[in-house]
Amino acid sequence: MNNENQKNQNFIKKIILKDIKNKRVKTVRTRFPPEPNGYLHIGHAKSIFLNFFLAKQFNGTFNLRFDDTNPKKENAHYIKNIIKDVKWLQCNLENNIFYTSSYFEIIYKYAKELIKKGLAYVDQLTKEEIRIYRGTLTSPGINSPYRKQTVKENLLLFKKMKHGHFSEGDACLRAKIDMKSPFIVLRDPVLYRILFSEHHQTKNKWCIYPTYDFAHCISDSLEKITHSICTLEFQDNRKLYEWILKNISISHRAHQYEFSKLKLEYCVLSKRKLKHLVTNKIVSGWDDPRIPTISGLKKRGYTSSSIRTFCEKIGVTKQNHIIELSLLESCIRNDLNLNTSRYMAIINPIKVYISNLEDNYSEILTVPNHPNISSMGTHTTIFSNTIYIDRYDFCENRTQFKKKLKIGNEIRLRHAYTIIAKKIIKDNNDNITEIICTYDKNTLGKNPINKKVSGVIHWIAKKNAIPAKFNLYEKLFILKDPESKEDFLKYINKNSLIIKHGFIESSILNNISEKTYQFEREGYFCVEKNCDSKQKLTFNRIVKLKKNFKNLNK
Known part of the structure; x- marks a missing residue:
C-alpha cells in the first residue's frame, strides 16, 4: 500500500483492514439505523456515505434499518421519505431494508433470558424517582427497592407488562448492573417501557417496547453487522x-x-430543534431550503454528488469541531460550474431606454451557454431599445463605484454593445423609474476607440423578458453555533429569505428541463419544484458566485 492510500484512510477503515488481516472479519457488514421520527439531515448523510462506501470498498453489505422502537414519535411518512433520501444519495439499498420491529419477539425472549439470569428486574418506581435514584456524575446511585424481587416475581410482572396490566409509566424493565458505576449508563438502565400507541409496522400487537440501547445491539448482532458505527x-x-x-x-x-x-x-442539526422549527412554522416544512435536511438541500438545488464531496472533504475523525459553511458552498459551486448553462436574469429591474435606436428595432445576438465549454452550445437573445438592468448597476453619484452605469459613464452590456447614460427620470417620490441612454453601434464584440469602458453589466431586452420570482436564501441563523444555545430561536435571521420579482431570458423556456442555471453575476439557481411555468417561474438561489460582492438582499 502506497503512502497516498494510507494518507486517505480514515481510522475506521484502518480498523477494518486490521480485522480482515487478523481474520476477525470475513465479510464487512455495516448499517445506518435512523429513527423514523423526522427527516434526514446532512449529518446523517455523512454517516450514510461512511457506512455505505466502507461496505462497498470491501465487497460487503450495507443495511438501512429503521430503529422503530417508539411508536409515539414515528410514522410511515418518515420511513418513506428516509428511503427516498437514501436512494437520492445514490446509495443502492437493493433489498437491504430492515426494521427493529421485525425482531420484537426475539428481543423479548432475550429480555426474559436476562431476568432468568437475575440480570434484569421489573421496577415500579416513577420516572422521576428513577432519575433521582440514578445519582449524578459526582454521586453514586441508590438501589431501587424492587431490585431484590425474585426471578419468578420479575417474570410474572414482565408478563403483566406485556399484556397491558400496567398503565404507562407504572412499570419498566431495568438491567441489574451497578448503581455505583462511574458510568451513569450502567446504573440499571431501562430496557423496556410501556407505550399504548399503535405501531406503524406491528399495529397493536405490542404495548411494551425495547429501548434504543437494548434493541440496537441485538439488531446489529442478528444482522451480523461487523462494524456498528455511530457518533461520539x-x-x-x-x-x-x-x-x-x-x-x-x-x-x-x-x-x-x-x-x-x-x-x-449557522445551522442546527439536532432533530429535536429541526422539528421545533417545522412544527412552529418558523420554516415552511422539513424540505425548506434554509435548513440542512437532505430534502431541503435537494429542493434548494444541491446535488447528491456535491454532498458526497463535502462529506469526503471533512473526513472521519474523533475530533469535534464546527465545519465552515463556505466548504459546503464551494462543493456545490464546483459541481455546478462544469455543467450549468449561463443565462441573464434581472432580479431588481430598472428600465433603460436607448434613445438612438428605433422603437421597432430588434437584433438577434448569439450567446454561449458556457464561456469555457463550447460543446454546451449557444442560445440567442434580443437587443432592442428598451432593456432592463439591475438597479444595483446604476449609481446616481458620479464619484462612487467606477464599474457602474452613471451619467456620462460608458459601460458594456454583456455580449452586446456599450451604452452611456444621458439622464434619469424620477417619480414624485424621487425614485428613479427610467434611465435614458445611447449606444455605440460600433462596439459589438469590441471596445470603442480611444474610450475607456468602466465595466460589464447584465441586461435583458423588454421584448425578451419573461417575468420570474426569485427566492434568495441566506443563513437561517445569525450565530455561528446556534446548536449550542437552548434559546436558539433568538438567533433566527429575519432576512433568511428575500423574495424578488424580476425577469429571465425567454430562451430559458427552451431548456427548462435543465432545472439548474447560472444567472450571470447573480449565482446558481434552480427551478422551484412544482412551480407553474405558464404562470410565473420561480427560482431558488442555490449559492452565490464565489466572487459576488453584490448585496442581493437590497
Whole structure:
C-alpha cells in the first residue's frame, strides 16, 4: 500500500483492514439505523456515505434499518421519505431494508433470558424517582427497592407488562448492573417501557417496547453487522452495548465504533430543534431550503454528488469541531460550474431606454451557454431599445463605484454593445423609474476607440423578458453555533429569505428541463419544484458566485 492510500484512510477503515488481516472479519457488514421520527439531515448523510462506501470498498453489505422502537414519535411518512433520501444519495439499498420491529419477539425472549439470569428486574418506581435514584456524575446511585424481587416475581410482572396490566409509566424493565458505576449508563438502565400507541409496522400487537440501547445491539448482532458505527455521544453507551451482548445467548457479537458527528456553521442539526422549527412554522416544512435536511438541500438545488464531496472533504475523525459553511458552498459551486448553462436574469429591474435606436428595432445576438465549454452550445437573445438592468448597476453619484452605469459613464452590456447614460427620470417620490441612454453601434464584440469602458453589466431586452420570482436564501441563523444555545430561536435571521420579482431570458423556456442555471453575476439557481411555468417561474438561489460582492438582499 502506497503512502497516498494510507494518507486517505480514515481510522475506521484502518480498523477494518486490521480485522480482515487478523481474520476477525470475513465479510464487512455495516448499517445506518435512523429513527423514523423526522427527516434526514446532512449529518446523517455523512454517516450514510461512511457506512455505505466502507461496505462497498470491501465487497460487503450495507443495511438501512429503521430503529422503530417508539411508536409515539414515528410514522410511515418518515420511513418513506428516509428511503427516498437514501436512494437520492445514490446509495443502492437493493433489498437491504430492515426494521427493529421485525425482531420484537426475539428481543423479548432475550429480555426474559436476562431476568432468568437475575440480570434484569421489573421496577415500579416513577420516572422521576428513577432519575433521582440514578445519582449524578459526582454521586453514586441508590438501589431501587424492587431490585431484590425474585426471578419468578420479575417474570410474572414482565408478563403483566406485556399484556397491558400496567398503565404507562407504572412499570419498566431495568438491567441489574451497578448503581455505583462511574458510568451513569450502567446504573440499571431501562430496557423496556410501556407505550399504548399503535405501531406503524406491528399495529397493536405490542404495548411494551425495547429501548434504543437494548434493541440496537441485538439488531446489529442478528444482522451480523461487523462494524456498528455511530457518533461520539454514544461512546459511553458502548459499555452497555457490550454488556448486553455478553450476557445473552446470541451467536454473533457486533462491535461498536464512534466518530465525531457533523456540526455546521449557522445551522442546527439536532432533530429535536429541526422539528421545533417545522412544527412552529418558523420554516415552511422539513424540505425548506434554509435548513440542512437532505430534502431541503435537494429542493434548494444541491446535488447528491456535491454532498458526497463535502462529506469526503471533512473526513472521519474523533475530533469535534464546527465545519465552515463556505466548504459546503464551494462543493456545490464546483459541481455546478462544469455543467450549468449561463443565462441573464434581472432580479431588481430598472428600465433603460436607448434613445438612438428605433422603437421597432430588434437584433438577434448569439450567446454561449458556457464561456469555457463550447460543446454546451449557444442560445440567442434580443437587443432592442428598451432593456432592463439591475438597479444595483446604476449609481446616481458620479464619484462612487467606477464599474457602474452613471451619467456620462460608458459601460458594456454583456455580449452586446456599450451604452452611456444621458439622464434619469424620477417619480414624485424621487425614485428613479427610467434611465435614458445611447449606444455605440460600433462596439459589438469590441471596445470603442480611444474610450475607456468602466465595466460589464447584465441586461435583458423588454421584448425578451419573461417575468420570474426569485427566492434568495441566506443563513437561517445569525450565530455561528446556534446548536449550542437552548434559546436558539433568538438567533433566527429575519432576512433568511428575500423574495424578488424580476425577469429571465425567454430562451430559458427552451431548456427548462435543465432545472439548474447560472444567472450571470447573480449565482446558481434552480427551478422551484412544482412551480407553474405558464404562470410565473420561480427560482431558488442555490449559492452565490464565489466572487459576488453584490448585496442581493437590497
